[in-house]
Amino acid sequence: MSQFLVLLYDNVDDADQWLHMSPEEMQRVIEKLVAWSEGLSAQGRLVASEKLRDGSGRVLRGRGGSPTVHDGPFSETKEIIGGYFIVAAADYAEAVRLTRNCPHLEYGGTIEIREIEPMAVPEQAPAVA
Amino acid sequence: MSDAEVRGLVDHLFRHQAGRMVATLTRILGAHHLELAEEVVQDALLLALQRWPFHGVPANPSAWLIQAAKHRALDVLRRRALQDRRAPELAARLLADATAGDAAEPTVAAEIVDDQLRMMFMCCHPALAHDARVGLMLNVVAGFGAREVARAFLLDDATAAQRLVRAKRRLRELDVVFEMPAPDDVHDRLAAVLDTLYLLFNEGYSAHAGESPVRRELCAEAIRLARLLAEHPLVDRPEVHALLALMCLQAARLTARTDDAGELLLLPEQDRSQWDRALIARGFAHLDRSAAGDVVTSYHLQAAIASCHAAAPSFERTDWARILVLYDRLLALQPSPVVALNRAIALGMVHGPEAALGTARPLDGEPSLRRYALLPATLAELHRRAGDGELAREYFQRALTMECTDAERRFLRRRLEQVVGVGEAHVGERTTS
Numbered sequence: 001m002s003q004f005l006v007l008l009y010d011n012v013d014d015a016d017q018w019l020h021m022s023p024e025e026m027q028r029v030i031e032k033l034v035a036w037s038e039g040l041s042a043q044g045r046l047v048a049s050e051k052l053r054d055g056s057g058r059v060l061r062g063r064g065g066s067p068t069v070h071d072g073p074f075s076e077t078k079e080i081i082g083g084y085f086i087v088a089a090a091d092y093a094e095a096v097r098l099t100r101n102c103p104h105l106e107y108g109g110t111i112e113i114r115e116i117e118p119m120a121v122p123e124q125a126p127a128v129a
Numbered sequence: 130m131s132d133a134e135v136r137g138l139v140d141h142l143f144r145h146q147a148g149r150m151v152a153t154l155t156r157i158l159g160a161h162h163l164e165l166a167e168e169v170v171q172d173a174l175l176l177a178l179q180r181w182p183f184h185g186v187p188a189n190p191s192a193w194l195i196q197a198a199k200h201r202a203l204d205v206l207r208r209r210a211l212q213d214r215r216a217p218e219l220a221a222r223l224l225a226d227a228t229a230g231d232a233a234e235p236t237v238a239a240e241i242v243d244d245q246l247r248m249m250f251m252c253c254h255p256a257l258a259h260d261a262r263v264g265l266m267l268n269v270v271a272g273f274g275a276r277e278v279a280r281a282f283l284l285d286d287a288t289a290a291q292r293l294v295r296a297k298r299r300l301r302e303l304d305v306v307f308e309m310p311a312p313d314d315v316h317d318r319l320a321a322v323l324d325t326l327y328l329l330f331n332e333g334y335s336a337h338a339g340e341s342p343v344r345r346e347l348c349a350e351a352i353r354l355a356r357l358l359a360e361h362p363l364v365d366r367p368e369v370h371a372l373l374a375l376m377c378l379q380a381a382r383l384t385a386r387t388d389d390a391g392e393l394l395l396l397p398e399q400d401r402s403q404w405d406r407a408l409i410a411r412g413f414a415h416l417d418r419s420a421a422g423d424v425v426t427s428y429h430l431q432a433a434i435a436s437c438h439a440a441a442p443s444f445e446r447t448d449w450a451r452i453l454v455l456y457d458r459l460l461a462l463q464p465s466p467v468v469a470l471n472r473a474i475a476l477g478m479v480h481g482p483e484a485a486l487g488t489a490r491p492l493d494g495e496p497s498l499r500r501y502a503l504l505p506a507t508l509a510e511l512h513r514r515a516g517d518g519e520l521a522r523e524y525f526q527r528a529l530t531m532e533c534t535d536a537e538r539r540f541l542r543r544r545l546e547q548v549v550g551v552g553e554a555h556v557g558e559r560t561t562s
Contacts, residue, residue, distance in 0.1 A: 022274020033182035
């Protein structure tokens with residue numbers, strides 16, 4: 001079984017929707033999202049999850065001499081990573097299946113899935129890519 | 130996985146917690162900072178929304194939320210420290226307040242209830258118009274969002290939001306204090322709170338305003354808030370129990386008032402086995418406690434009327450004579466055309482439709498009933514029972530030209546068809562006396 005990094009992107013243009021939500025509506029959103037992650041957990045597929053702090057992080061770039069450090073992601077970015085899950089799945093198809101019903105998608109969010117390379121002696125590449 | 134399996138989130142937790150937190154923060158920060166309190170509470174809920182899906186629901190969600198709201202308030206005050214000389218003092222008060230502690234701790238729990246009572250008294254300030262009070266009660270005390278308030282009152286979102294903003298501005302202008310009323314004022318101030326809760330309840334109960342599920346929640350909220358009053362030594366008064374009795378006894382019939390297709394059912398048509406026995410029992414318990422002392426309010430009389438219905442094994446075997454006596458007393462206490470109309474219905478059950486028509490007909494022409502579809506509908510029913518299909522038809526048709534909900538319209542059409550179709554055959558009538 002492999003591990004997959006599931007990145008949850010928030011669309012900056014959709015941020016307004018939360019401001020007008022009532023407490024009751026917010027609770028319902030939380031319940032849906034928590035039910036989803038508890039579902040992963042109950043299936044033994046949730047490895048880890050973390051929320052990333054809002055606001056700019058730092059972007060370091062190495063170009064020749066000393067690296068440049070900037071606040072980032074860049075201001076023109078429309079989608080910002082809000083947090084991530086690490087899930088266990090056999091392959092991408094299963095990782096997608098576990099993720100496609102994530103309620104994050106109902107609220108205009110985007111999800112990116114990347115397989116995590118295991119720290120082990122490189123295996124032989126699969127015969128069919 | 131269903132919502133029920135999400136650990137730690139009680140139904141309506143956020144809504145109720147929002148009301149409690151705004152009340153507690155308003156006490157600490159002062160009535161002038163109601164909007165700041167609301168803002169940081171909203172922020173705290175939003176923070177929960179952003180974090181809990183990743184971190185899981187905390188062991189004590191309420192404590193997490195109030196802590197988060199306090200921290201947000203401290204952030205805001207720190208930012209404002211330069212423009213607002215009082216900001217550091219408010220921040221110090223926030224830090225010193227213990228209400229963020231364990232709500233299971235009795236003193237903390239009692240303080241939180243006190244805060245909500247103070248908020249109710251503030252939102253029912255006598256200088257505010259009735260609509261403003263009901264809106265504030267729902268928004269500020271009960272934690273309904275502006276859009277939910279709009280849905281509850283059948284307003285468009287912008288109008289509802291505007292009204293709330295105006296009501297809050299008015300509160301600021303009035304320079305209200307966030308305190309329990311002085312002992313001498315409790316009676317009057319409590320009357321205003323009870324009125325408002327009753328309006329809130331009726332807004333949910335009356336069929337006149339649509340079938341949105343939010344309406345049923347208004348009844349539940351009104352009962353929940355009234356119970357806070359009833360359980361508090363300062364306001365544990367007979368009239369509070371009378372109102373609670375009335376609300377419980379009426380709410381017990383909510384489910385039975387519509388059939389499976391959502392059609393309205395009148396009292397004689399309702400399946401009484403669907404009445405909520407637990408609520409009825411609670412209603413009677415409050416009715417008992419309302420009898421302490423010698424004060425008789427309109428809530429006492431209305432609750433007593435509701436109790437006659439609740440106690441009756443069937444529509445036919447209802448104690449209409451007692452109901453009529455109670456209506457007589459209610460009309461004396463609160464002379465209004467609507468009460469007079471209801472009394473006429475009871476009169477009709479005791480002395481027949483002609484007697485009822487004798488008192489109901491003069492109400493036709495009352496300015497306050499000009500847009501009240503229940504008046505022509507009642508006159509139609511009485512004429513139908515008196516055997517005058519022609520007039521019954523006319524009145525049903527008139528009722529249909531007036532403002533009412535889809536369910537009411539379907540109901541009136543159904544009745545009209547019965548009168549037209551079967552002439553004067555007294556369709557569906559059960560005997561009266």
